[in-house]
Amino acid sequence: MEKAKISARQLFVLVVLFEMGSAILVGYPVKLKQDAWIAILLGMAGGILLFLVYYRLFLFYPNLPLTSYVQFIMGKWIGRFIGFFYIIYFAYLAARVLRDFGELLTATVYTQTPLFFLMALLILTIIYALHKGFEVLARVGELYFGVVYFIAIGGFFLLIFSGLIHLENLRPILENGLMPIFKSVLTQNLTFPFGEMVVFTMVLPYLNKPEKVKKVCISGIILSGINFTIACVINIATLGTGLFIRSPYPLLSTVSKIELANFIERLDVLFMLYLIIAGFIKVAVFTYAAIIGTTDLFQFQDHKKLTLPIGLFILLTAMMIAKNYAEHIEEGLRVVPIYVHWPFQIIIPLILLGVAYFRNRHNQQEAVSIK
Template sequence: MEKAKISAKQLFVIVVLFEMGTAILVGFPTQLKQDAWIPIPLGMAGGVLLCLVYHRLFTFYPDLPLTGYVQKIVGKWVGKVIAFLYIIYYTYLASRILRDFGELLTSTIYTQTPLFFLMTILILTSSYAIHKGFEVIARVGELFFAVIYFMAIVGFFLIIFSGLIHMENLKPMFENDWKAIFKATLTQTLTFPFGEMVVFTMLLPYVNKPEKTRYVGIFGMVLSGVNFTIAAIVNIATLGTDLFMRSPYPLLSTVSKIQLANFIERLDVLFMLYLMIAGFIKVTVFYYAAVIGAADVFKLKSYRQICFPFAILILLTAVIIAPNYTEHIQEGLKVVPIYLHWPFQILIPCTLLLIAVIRNRFTAKKKSSTEEYSQ
């Protein structure tokens, strides 16, 4: 792994920006109408439990990423296969997110610009940041964090002062039964965005104060979950259920409605600026995890020698991932959570933790017995 160290504060910033990256763009369970905000805190609660699983694995092997300690838990060859699958998983998610933001730009601002060209610019920017090292990525996130939060707070109050919020749009609450709400939680909000914290199993060894990683990760997840919930409530209250369900980017539609004193309007460009910063962080984190995972599994001297090949792989995958935006979104909401997110975010980590706990207890018991025998 790279000889880099980041602070707990920088980890917190990356967690928040990462979690909110594409979630407030396409992560709302709009099929629940006015109840769409309810699965978000429920998914966040489940995400906190998953974060504890990831952190517990980290405490067993504090100097190794997931691709390293999985080989110690289940054996070298089986571990290498699982590690390789995680590399593919991270690469695929980087491609999906790259496509998300490419589609956003081509459908809103750069309507005459080829999708391939925009995604090429985005992935080259991420590739340059990764080549410079993880500390640089952390500093970039830290630099933009205050700017993003300032814009978010200003935008929130402008929506209020514009008189756009109509709380009656949130009624009747719990119109959907709990079965539909829990289904949306398990298939959407739990895995996207909160379960995506599994990527930080590759990054926790970089934190200079490992004892703070658990609290920082949970606090970052909770803060992003609160922001995500507020965004959902504001969208429903502003747009109404019909427009909220039909809009491909609900928060962008909400921000574009801001008009104050016939002077302050057309603020959707600020929202686009936020999305590009958060999207850059999210693509870069997945991209970086895939690169250092491959360098670890294949024992390369430096991860930098495979940065550009992975950039090409991610770009090409983003192009061929779906023929159009509608199919891309359907695949992301219907197929990916069940067949990719659940195994890689929940089933495999929980199984690894169970094996690690059993092995460590057995090793400790055996060591204790050996010491008693020697005495």
């Protein structure tokens, strides 16, 4: 573990930016058409319940990251084994998100630029920031939070004043009943982005006031979930279900529709600004979790030695995980949520919580003081 301390506000900002991150770009359950926003709200509710599981685990071991306390719970060797897989999981997700952003940039603005160079620029910046430590990342988040909100609120009002929001596009509500929505929540919206809060189990011990973890994280999840829902509603209302389904990045299509007073138009740059900020934070948090997990598991003295190798490993993984955008998205929507997210976000934490509960049922105090 690094010797870093972050404030409650910084953690809150990180949670919000991380959760909105790439979800607001590619995470819409478009198959549900005009009911997509309901699935996002339900996903958020599920995400809060999941976070309570991670929070309970944190309460048992408030000074340790996931990769450490898993060794206390499951025993040294099984624990290390699981911890190792969590590191791979975080690194893989960092690579996935990095690829998301790379693909988006090559498809929309940098049409001639090779994917590799766009992703390399982003990951090199991230490597540099993480080399300076987690506190730096937290401060970057704090700095850009205002920018993101400025863009979001500005864009929101411009959309309203352009007369683009047609709320009637949201009707009829629940045309196909609730079943497709529940299915979508369980297979997609719960795990992405809300279940990804599992990565914060690695950084919660950094908070300078541990008693605030629950309040800060849950309010962060709620705020980002509401933002995500609003974004979804606006996308459907602006684009109509047809274009909403056809757009790989609905928010980009929405923003590029803004035309106000004959000169406020082509505001794609707002979207790109958001994209770079959110991509930076999300990839950085995942990368940091992988780095600090490795430091912890293999007992390195200093995480700085690992930033460059793991960063490059993530860059190369991002290049290799899929041969084109179609494959990348299909993996992301069909395979990853069920075979990767479910075990790491839901099943393993629940087992850990069960075992930890039985181990610590006699005296909680002892559990906390194990170091």
